[in-house]
Amino acid sequence: MATIEAPVRPAIRLHEGRFENEWLVDFTKEDNARKMRAAIDKVRGQLGREYDLIIGGKRIKTQEKIQSLNPAKPSQVVGIHQKAGREHAEPALQAALRAFESWSRTSVEERASLVFRVGDMLRERKFEFMAWLVFEVSKNWAEADGDIAETIDFCEYYSREALRLSKVTADAQLHGERDSLFYIPLGVGAVIPPWNFPCAIMAGLTLASIVSGNTVVLKPSSDSPTIAAKFVELLEEAGVPEGVVNFCPGSGSTFGNALVGHPKTRYIAFTGSREVGLDINKRAAEVPQNQIWIKRTILEMGGKDAIIVDADADLDAAVEGVALSAFGFQGQKCSACSRAIVDERIYDKFLDRLKARVEKITVGDPADNPNMGAVINEGS
Structure with a gap:
């Protein structure tokens, strides 16, 4: 009888020392400028490719598509994406729920090690990811650099914080009781990021979720799904298990609302407009049949x-x-x-x-x- 070998888990490697911000690139140095020009040329040759939905590790195609265009050259297609509809909310949530059963029980050291690895890999490819931001959202080099540097910072900081918060404390002990304080994963989060920091905020909301033991259905902005697709590819390469992050670009009014209203969604992490954020808050406050909790919301709605x-x-x-x-x-x-x-x-x-x-x-x-x-x- 043939045996099926379990996938090899990467070795656990944790970063030592205090958190430090990622250094920004000095483009006045010709070597850095040359690397950026080379990355732009490389990414230019990859424009217009098609990207699938990823639900439970499976690639899914749809009839409807989302075209991501270069704002500086609207005739230039950056990426073509499958468009998740209301009918994809259920399989995406179920895939995330199945993954949650094992991922939530994975040690915090293993989860943190994986997110540290994502940051290391992104650091090695930062110029390539910066180039994707140049094409997809029209960021100049310094703005793209800041976006990717912040993404690396999130990998480093959230991993360290997850390790710190994983320690069980017992500050107050009452007679006749055993008292302890510890944090637990919540469940499946709906992550709905904006287009203006399409790597940093998208990745930050996702990484904070998964390093804490939660699983995610990621609905990136329809204006910037390609950088999210490239980041999810990086997560897969780093060893994130199937179903932990489910990639589903789609309309906010259909797929997004279906996610927010689903009884198995545990929380919604959103950054965007006040109008949409308040609508999410209202929908999340409703308790549909078979929902056994009150949804939590993390809503960042701009500033003045x-x-x-x-x-x-x-x-x-x-x-x-x-x-x-x-x-x-x-x-x-x-x-x-x-x-x-x-x-x-x-x-x-x-x-x-x-x-x-x-x-x-x-x-x-x-x-x-x-x-x-x-x-x-x-x-x-």
Whole structure:
């Protein structure tokens, strides 16, 4: 009788020392600029490929497709994706539930080791992933670098935090009791990230979930599904078991709502608009038949950020900071400076310098690394 060998689990390797942020790339160094140009050329040759849904490790094709387009060249197709519909919510949730049975019982050391490995692999391929951001969401090189560096940071930080939080504590002991405090995985999370940090936020919400022992149905933004597909490929290569992350691009109003309302969804992790976030909060508060818990929501719905400039501020530094914050990535960030509050004693001088600085901003194809690329879509 033939025997079926279990898949070999990668060796557990944990990173030592304190968390440190990933270093950003200095593109004034020609060697780094050359690596970035080479990565852009490599990714350009991979544009237009088709990507499947991934549910329980199985590749699934659909009749309807999502086309991801280069915002700077809308006729250029970055990726073609299967479009998950309402009918895919049930199999995706069931696949995640099946995986949860074993993944939630996997040691935190093994889960953290795996996420550390993802960060190591991403660090080796950071220029390639940066190039995908250049094409799919029109980030210039520095903005793409920041996105990928933050993704690596999440791999490092969340793994360390999972290990720290895994320790059982017993701070209070009452007579006649055995008291202990420990954290447990919740279940299946619906991860719904935005397009403006399509790697960092998408990966952050996903990695925090899985390193904690949860499983995920990932519905990336329809404007940026390709970078998510490449990241899921990286997770598979790193050894994430089938069903732990299920990749399902789809419409928010159909597939997304089906996920949010499903009785087996334990929590929803969302970043996006206030309108959609409040709708998710409302739907998640409803308790359908056969749901045995109250869903949890993690909702980040943007910001309205200001920079305050006092009379004794370094004006040149203040002008540079406001210009970069307000116009970096075309201002498409919840953290962008949308208003400057300036001391009236220096207001006119500040405004003149800011105007002169903004007039120097270059706009173009982010593959050529201007200050600004294109906004994400025609609606923007």
